[in-house]
């Protein structure tokens with residue numbers, strides 16, 4: 001999922017083949033990344049593809065990072081790739097998944113059935129998969145509060161709320177930050193990078209100067225945030241901290257990490273790209289702040305003075321702990337229902353094509369991200385609480 005806005009210069013592709021394929025709308029071929037490491041593209045949707053990686057241990061067993069979308073054609077594609085690198089399905093011993101999205105985790109169960117491999121993912125991703133029903137109910141409540149146009153609500157519930165589809169998978173191995181994957185002769189370590197989803201993992205192999213970043217850092221796309229299970233805190237804060245983590249892992253010069261992302265193409269310049277994503281988020285927060293300022297300005301110079309009601313009942317809203325400007329600014333008497341909805345903030349922010357062009361999952365993502373940016377600004381109290 002992308003969150004359009006600023007577009008910095010993309011980082012340098014290491015794989016010209018993948019970058020060209022992306023530009024031409026073609027599927028890139030299987031490529032050898034290092035001795036015993038290969039990339040494989042899995043198509044999904046309307047011309048998109050995700051990137052998976054096959055990694056060979058010293059015992060000949062294979063680990064597959066991100067098996068792609070659940071699709072029989074992708075299983076055939078994997079079998080063909082395995083033949084090409086002189087392996088077979090039975091050699092896959094481990095399917096390691098960066099995060100729970102269907103274009104990464106979707107094919108895991110089919111690969112497990114075909115190969116006998118174990119599936120490994122972060123414990124928070126398993127929790128999100130297990131708690132999908134409770135999470136969906138909470139997402140429906142979010143949608144009701146956001147105040148999107150009535151025409152959009154049905155599609156929002158279908159794709160972002162209780163109608164949302166997640167793969168049904170139970171992992172064999174739950175990973176935590178710092179865990180090494182069980183691959184003979186290799187030291188491939190899980191790095192917990194919450195933000196895009198709560199249990200997102202990158203995998204780093206310093207000896208090979210490789211990092212597998214899933215959707216945490218992509219060369220051109222600005223990854224969306226909070227697109228997994230419900231996080232305990234603000235996914236924006238998590239995401240910024242996780243970008244800091246990978247910036248700290250990178251080194252400059254000849255030892256720079258080669259980034260093996262979940263989409264697009266391999267590249268170098270991890271720290272610069274991650275910093276560009278930090279800057280992008282700062283710009284989105286500034287955009288949200290400007291939208292809140294303009295809405296507050298409109299309320300402070302009302303054209304219709306007879307509708308305001310004292311706000312004594314506001315103190316117990318669900319956003320306890322955040323600054324409520326109506327409680328500290330003695331000059332205003334806005335009732336909570338006069339405060340803007342998330343939708344009204346979002347429609348004053350910039351979105352590629354405008355907010356009206358976004359529907360369903362993309363609109364849900366846009367509205368959720370708007371709310372998290374407002375929260376990160378400490379200004380949730382300026383929004384209309386749930387009724």
Ligand SMILES: [Zn+2]
Nearest residue numbers: 001099101215
């Ligand atoms: Zn994703």
